[in-house]
Amino acid sequence: MDEVEIPVVDTQSLTIKIANSGQQKVTATSSAYNSPSLISPPSSAFVSALQSPYISPRATLVPNSNQETPIVPLTSVVHPSPPVSYCGSQSDDVPSTSYTPPPERYDFSDDPTDTKLKIVTCVPVSGPETDPRISFSFPVPRISFAKGSVSPASNAKLRSCDVYIGFHGQNPNLVRFCKWLKSELELQGIACFIADRAKYADNQSHEIADRVICSVTFGVIVVTGCSFFNHHSLEEIRFFAQKKNLIPLFFNTDANEIASLFNHNGDTKKCKEALDVILKCHEFRLETDESNWRSCVSKAAGILRAKLGRKSVVEKCTEGFEELPFPRNKSFVGREKEIIDIETTLFGCGDSFEQESVVPSAKGGTPGQSEGLADDESEADVGRGKYINLELGKNKETNKEAWVERNSLKRPKYRKSRSGKDKNLSMSVVCINGLAGVGKTDLALEFAYRYSQRYKMVLWVGGEARYFRQNILNLSLNLGLDVSADAEKERGRIRSFDEQESEAFKRVKREMFRDMPYLLIIDNLETEKEWWEGKDLHDLIPTNTGGTHVIITTQLNRVMNFDPLQLQPLSTPDAMILIRGRRKKEYQAGEVEFLHKFDEKLGRSSFGLWVVGSLLSELAILPSALFDAVNQVPVEETASCSNLSIPHQQFCRDNPFLMKTLVFCTALLQQSNDSRDSVASRMLQVGAWFAPAPISVNLLAAAAKKIPVNRNRFKKWTKCMKVALCFYSGQCLTSQAWKSEEESALLLVKLGLARKANRQTGCWIQFHPITQIFAKRKDGLVAAKANIQGVRKLGNPVTDSDHLWACAFLVFGFKSEPPVVQxxxxxxxxxxxxxxxxxxxxxxxxxxxxxxxxxxxxxxxxxxxxxxxxxxxxxxxxxxxxxxxxxxxxxxxxxxxxxxxxxxxxxxxxxxxxxxxxxxxxxxxxxxxxxxxxxxxxxxxxxxxxxxxxxxxxxxxxxxxxxxxx
Structure with missing residues (x-):
């Protein structure tokens, strides 16, 4: 066989595909911008394409002639390629991570009769005959590995990959879901390879994927509307179905929706065949939409784990921990615009990409093309046809302008963010800013409940300065991480304390910010500087958060240069719904006026409105009577703020009517038949000195019992209050005998002063920050000392660490702060x-x-x-x-x-x-x-x-x- 001279090719030229071009000899070269080295680190497990056990040299299939001609590897004409990265694999022998070369613009049609010039990204290596790439696909039989010079050890390495995850599409949520699935399988000890082969820009990348596909035990194909209009996805479905190891997973679509798309395309025979193959997989077929991502990933991992005989090593570490600190607020109202804004910021508008991309062009345009990211991402077709290089000259710029103009006209208006940026490029951090009591925590909690299925886990962290570092490290218990200090070493290097602390913090940080999607909520962030060591918040939240989204609620005007979502008070209609309480009772017009007075006096504070609504619901009192009773609270009862910091004192002075409402609640708790049994009132006093974290009712009661029984401190206006409530005494909460400690704690919850916390064992509550500010105003030192005695009696260093630290601050002060209790x-x-x-x-x-x-x-x-x-x-x-x-x-x-x-x-x-x-x-x-x-x-x-x-x-x-x- 004579050698063929390879002409010099201009590397700056574009690669053009002429579909169905006959037997013309053409040449091609790969642009430098398609090189995997641009996205692969030098420490890749694959040193070179020819040295890798996953890659065999390209071979030329020579037609049968009179004499048998062996298959000769054309190593002399293979272009050297940079290493391919599989960083994150379990070992050098297991390619467990995806390799997706950078995409380029393209325009192609799957119709073989379309003879237009199309830009593609898959560039074959120049050779004598420029043969088609050898593939596992059915039209072109694959050369057996036995014919190449691959050792048995290399074959063993190749077979060590268990699952191939194939997908196609430009929806970022699709990519996010596939990476999540891969990470979850790797946690179960299942080696994975993930790929969207349509984006591969060179033959070497395709050959890596081909050999993995042929070696894996199972193939998971994530099916979208784009999949059936893509040559590679159809290949994968047919191949795995023939091997009887196909696990199809419908992503945000179903069979009926896909079948309806076939009417827009003339050549649907192969698509319908692929759909029929998928429908026959009754046992393993999975479907997912935005409401069950987590369940679907878990189910897929369970199926593969069972089929591969792997045992779970993850659930054992996380069982027994509740994700969200509080139950869902069934009375949550309004904030729909803010929730949509947060969703758009975090997830972009990826769903619209799929809706646009699955509709084929009537003029032979690009099926499967994303209009939203046409200038950023694309797919490539490596079907039938030859390749040539041509210079487009001025036509290139003309086409580009037309392309951008066409795409810009189809972008919906709601893709614009508050700052005017295109929301196609989703962000990963949202900062919710607002005044105290406006409803920031409720908004974050509602978002977490609505979208929890889109995350592996929701991680809730209190952002209070003194406890923030410990709260971050507490996540290691939820994540199943070991962040304990080094044991005593007789040999080896002993790490310094700074190194050990830094490593523990980095271990939690590495686990949170990778491809596994978590929702990290930092509630009530007080400062960007860490209280213990003065480290910046940037040390926790990296620039690239991986699959993790972060929501920060704070009163700070700005956090980490993020544009905050300014949370405004509720609208009047929503405020009226909230203030009616849990029973949603309808009132006459005269009583509604008093509801508006409450709204005005409280400054539309969501917390204040909720407390008033709770009083109306639990006391069954008219708004006018309640308003008169609260108005009778003497001003001096709200003026004492000796135990508060300067900002908290200012807050009390700025919200006098809210303070009066809370004083009324306190007096209400003390109006039981026997004041000595008013455990709830003493729980409120002592609860102010606990850390801003859930408290066990047993611990809270132990501390409350250390407070001496007080006589009624509100004698000046108790008689007036009794007169105002005389018609409702039969239904008043305080007339009931609250015998058990749990009932006393739940009374605080019913009045809106605290929340019930999610814990697996026992009853736990957490006081609202405003409640704690209010309760510190009087009898502070007595309650603080009782808090210390209760924690000393029942405190647990593991479950109650925040409360133990709070007691240490009270006794020792720390830093420049003096001790509170002697x-x-x-x-x-x-x-x-x-x-x-x-x-x-x-x-x-x-x-x-x-x-x-x-x-x-x-x-x-x-x-x-x-x-x-x-x-x-x-x-x-x-x-x-x-x-x-x-x-x-x-x-x-x-x-x-x-x-x-x-x-x-x-x-x-x-x-x-x-x-x-x-x-x-x-x-x-x-x-x-x-x-x-x-x-x-x-x-x-x-x-x-x-x-x-x-x-x-x-x-x-x-x-x-x-x-x-x-």
């Missing part, structure tokens, strides 16, 4: 032993909060040292005092000696704990000093051979040994 020495010993010490150990070991835990232990040590100094001062005063004074203090002195001993021994425990933790971070010198001090204390207090003394000596020996190895 504890006696023995109470301090109990608090540190039962609350602070377990909290620090849990934060360090479970969540890698090394520096925060060590800082807490250091503060505890300093407090105990101050207590020791006070004891020494008392002893000195007692020794130098008069004999009479000695006799009076003698009994108390014995108690002080016992407390002193407990303080000193607890200090030794803190020193030993700090030394053990410092050992894990390589701080051997500091740990050794602390451990020696601990040993000295225990030797004096307990003796040299005491078990605790010997344990401290072992810790010291380990520190010395580790330091000597440096």
């Amino acid at each position: 504890l006696k020495a023995m109470d301090m010993v109990f608090f540190i032993r039962k609350t602070a010490l377990p909290l620090a150990i849990s934060a360090f070991t479970t969540f890698s909060r090394c520096n925060s835990a060590l800082e807490l232990l250091k503060v505890c040590t300093n407090v105990l040292e101050e207590a020791e100094k006070s004891f020494v001062s008392q002893i000195q005063d007692w020794c130098h005092g008069s004999l009479c004074w000695k006799k009076k203090l003698q009994s108390n002195q014995r108690v002080d000696e016992y407390v002193w001993q407990e303080v000193t021994l607890l200090k030794a425990t803190l020193l030993e704990t700090r030394a053990k933790l410092l050992l894990r971070g390589g701080h051997f010198d500091s740990g050794e000093d602390l451990c020696r001090t601990c040993i000295s204390i225990r030797t004096v207090m307990l003796g040299h051979n005491h078990a605790q003394t010997l344990a401290a000596q072992q810790t010291l020996a380990k520190l010395v040994r580790m330091r000597s190895k440096i």
